[in-house]
Amino acid sequence: MSIIDVKNITYDYHKKDDQGNETESVRALDDVSLEVKEGEFIAVLGHNGSGKSTFAKHLNALLVPTGGTVYICGMDTSDTSNTLEVRKTAGMVFQNPDNQMVASVVDEEVGFGPENMGVPTDEILKRVDDALNSVGMYAYKDSSPTRLSGGQKQRIAIAGILAMKPKCIVADEPTAMLDPKGRADVLKVLHMLNKEQNVTIILITHNMEEVIDADRIFVMEGGKVVMNGSPREIFSHVKELQRLRLDVPEVTKLAFELKQKGLPLRDGILTREEFVNELRLLAKGRV
Amino acid sequence: MELRTEKLTYEYDPGTSYAKKAIEDVDLVIRENEFIGLIGHTGSGKSTLIQHLNGLLKATSGRVLWNGKDIFGDGFDRKEFRGHVGLVFQYPEYQLFETDVLKDVCFGPKNLGLSEAEATARAKEALSLAGIDEKLYKASPFELSGGQKRRVAIAGVLAMKPDILILDEPTAGLDPKGRDEILDSISLIRSETKKTVILVSHSMDDVAQYVNRVIVINKGHIEFDGEPREIFSHIEELEEMGLSAPAISYILRDLKEAGFPIEGNALTVEEARDMILGIFRRGHV
Secondary structure (H helix, E strand, O other): OOOEEEEEEEEEEEEEOOOOOEEEEEEEEEEEEEEEOOOOEEEEEEOOOOOHHHHHHHOOOOOOOOEEEEEEOOEEOOOHHHHHHHHHHEEEEOOOHHHHOOOOOHHHHHHHHHHHOOOOHHHHHHHHHHHHHHOOOHHHOOOOHHHOOHHHHHHHHHHHHHOOOOOEEEEEOOOOOOOHHHHHHHHHHHHHHHHHHOOEEEEEOOOHHHHOOOOEEEEEEOOEEEEEEOHHHHOOOHHHHHHOOOOOOHHHHHHHHHHHOOOOOOOOOOOHHHHHHHHHHHHHHHO | OEEEEEEEEEEEOOOOOOOEEEEEEEEEEEEOOOEEEEEOOOOOOHHHHHHHHOOOOOOOEEEEEEOOEEOOOOOOOHHHHHHHEEEEOOOHHHHOOOOOHHHHHHHHHHHOOOOHHHHHHHHHHHHHHOOOOHHHOOOOHHHOOHHHHHHHHHHHHHOOOOOEEEEEOOOOOOOHHHHHHHHHHHHHHHHHHOOEEEEEOOOHHHHHHHOOEEEEEEOOEEEEEEOHHHHOOOHHHHHHOOOOOOHHHHHHHHHHHOOOOOOOOOOOHHHHHHHHHHHHHOOOO
């Protein structure tokens, strides 16, 4: 069974005038269908307004579709008796860490979720410790979240989700406000959770360098999924991505530019290592 | 025009056990028409520093001098001075509040005491510099796209006609195209109006591509101040400070380590492309 099974969903936002009459409706999702298997690392790309965040909010029942169905581990998200279980299964991390902190001490922050779920106290304490260890923040257990950096706060937000033992984490631009170190740390944690604890990850981002290690990339445009494939497949379409207001990693762009100028490099180079190896081969051929 | 800081030091919660120096002994000189990138990890003191540059914070010790005059000196007109140094905060679109775009941009100049007609003229000029089409003047700011809202907010500061425009993370949360569009307009504003622009950013790639001077702040001190190409060749030192170098600098370093005869540093894809083509064409490998 797929952990996420989205069948033909549409979602309409309704605009209302000051009398509360509907004036206009905007289709934010338009017949989206996709499946994600447990343990996959998925990246979602798309320009501002393409429907990424609306899609993400459907994965833990913050929004339910206007038409079509979202199943999370087989549970229909529009059935309100499933809401709590859906939210335990798929946890969300948002862009701004400051908007997600509720407690004054880190361990209370992380324990907030399981406490709300009615988990027994001993078990909460254990989960909090485990979650903080997982994200490398155990040393800050007794600190105040306000004294942490953005990257540290995001790792605390992730720990807060982990303490609810989710099968899936949906992270909506979790690195957008972070410095390079914070960015790298958050990504490392998401990949580690994916590899070691088999947590399914859905990462929404505008940073092309962050998605090259994903198993699959969905590209959204106009509320539809317009591309779906491995990073190598997706990033071999440089021109198409630029038309969608997106980009490719710098190393891919450099390889593409060199190829345009006549160096016989292969398409879809994603890492510096591959790039250096390709150039090495090319240089050898010349000697 | 010259904005100078002398031994600028700011301490949070002085005299308590939480006392912490956010910046210490910062000496800087900012001149006309510079394009400066200010980088540093979260908590490095960047925000504290920029808030001193237009007098929002008063230093614990040291001074800020505007054309040689202490901005906290007797008789200095700080209100007028704030018109010279415009600060665009992070996510400035959250500060839009008026019923239409033009009114929102007029708010600043009107506050400076300008007449309705003068304020409108300035607002229109600023909106055009920021790349907002006349058709949108009567639109509600809340109907615009994220990128457009941000431009309107930038226009709001431009309409004050600052000599120095400081932008704190102007591209955070924008898609790649939106990011390029904003940075291109900022670059255009600078070249057309001779303003100095200070870009605070966590994106080393953006900084490398646009600015001609980089200031690196770490633990409240200026660690580097100079030409981007030179500064971004210090990859290890930058990483120790929680920063990084542009992707292109890493690629060239790897090529060099693999034995390719790379000399110097490149900051953009085009520069690196030409460098690599040069090596192949000259038959150096």
